[in-house]
Amino acid sequence: MTGSILELVRSSVSTSYLQAMKCRLRRLFMNFSKKIFLVIYFSLFVAISQNAWSHKVRMVTTDWAPYYASTLESGGVVAELVQAAFLRGGHESSLSWYSWIRAMRMAKVGSADAVMGAYYSEERAGIYNYSDPIFSVDVGLIALKSLGIDKYGGLRSLDSYIIGVMRGWVYTEEFDTADFLKKQIVVNQVFAVRMLFSKQVDIVAASISVFKHEANLLSNSKGQDIVVLNPLLDSKPLYLMFSKNIPNSLELVKSFNAGMASIRADGTFQKIRDKHGF
Incomplete structure (x- = not known):
């Protein structure tokens, strides 16, 4: 009789223990699965965001030596300053050379991201997003x-x-x-x-x-x-004019402005000016 009772108790304890362990393992698995899912989700989100946001900025302009031109070293002082500011803001950039009218038209319709080296006017401000001044x-x-x-x-x-x-x-x-x-x-x-x-x-x-x-x-x-x-x-100050027909135009302006402020603050701006004789 005593042996039967002991067996029953052992059986009950084992069953309760196993059920408890199963519940605990199930909760652990669900929590672990959620964490894995969140890690994968946010990793993909960051990767996609970086791929979409940190694209190479497509700049256009015209030959305007001695400030910038296709024949000058590094594209000239303004071109090197602008590209350094973009890099500091987390973006690579490319620079292509066209007539001034064509360059402005390309940025207007969004086939280029920005025009480099523009003066300010109220009319243009209605078409493009302006950066902070970059040169004078x-x-x-x-x-x-x-x-x-x-x-x-x-x-x-x-x-x-x-x-x-x-x-x-x-x-x-x-x-x-x-x-x-x-x-x-x-x-x-x-x-x-x-x-x-x-x-x-x-x-x-x-x-x-x-x-x-x-x-x-x-x-x-x-x-x-x-x-x-x-x-x-x-x-007259020179600016970048950013297309309003590209995604994240204002965010790109902010990123560039922050990069330009950074290279001014740490002396990079003046070093580039000195390199080009300005």
């Missing part, structure tokens, strides 16, 4: 010394001259809206230099350094033949 250039009016003037007292004092302006450029609001001026549209700065030296225009509105760079490349021109009229039109 002096813009003014340039004439041959033979014209006999070296300064002007307001834009209306220039209404008798033909002024060459670059197609697709913005200068200042006052200059751009001065309909009383005789403006001759020029394809780019190279043609502007040639037209001034051939006296097809009297004055050219341009970046001072860019004009002088192109003038020095002409064998029949000399730097002393030109004069920059006083006062300058403006000292």
Whole structure:
């Protein structure tokens, strides 16, 4: 009798123990499965997010030496600064060279992510997302010394001259809206230099350094033949213009701005300027 009772107790204990173990193992397996699922899920999420977000930024621009050009080392000072800022923000970037009008059109429709080296205007701000300023250039009016003037007292004092302006450029609001001026549209700065030296225009509105760079490349021109009229039109910041027709455009702007702020803070910005002679 006693033996039967002991067997019954052992059997009950074993059954209860096994059931408890089964429940515990089942809970452990479910918890483990959930953890594995969450690990796999978030790993895939991060991988997909990084693949979608950390893409190579497609930049476009035009030749604009000495600041940036396809013929300059590393694409020029502005190109190297911009690409360093993108890298600091976690993005690689590519840079392709087109006419200025085509470059802006590509970014507008989203076939490029950003245009490098643009001036600001309210009209453009309605089409593109602007970065923080990346560089600054002096813009003014340039004439041959033979014209006999070296300064002007307001834009209306220039209404008798033909002024060459670059197609697709913005200068200042006052200059751009001065309909009383005789403006001759020029394809780019190279043609502007040639037209001034051939006296097809009297004055050219341009970046001072860019004009002088192109003038020095002409064998029949000399730097002393030109004069920059006083006062300058403006000292204008250069920006990146990001397409509004790409995913994460504003996030890309923020990432670039953070990268640019970082390379300014740690001295990389100035080192790149020094490398290119700025």
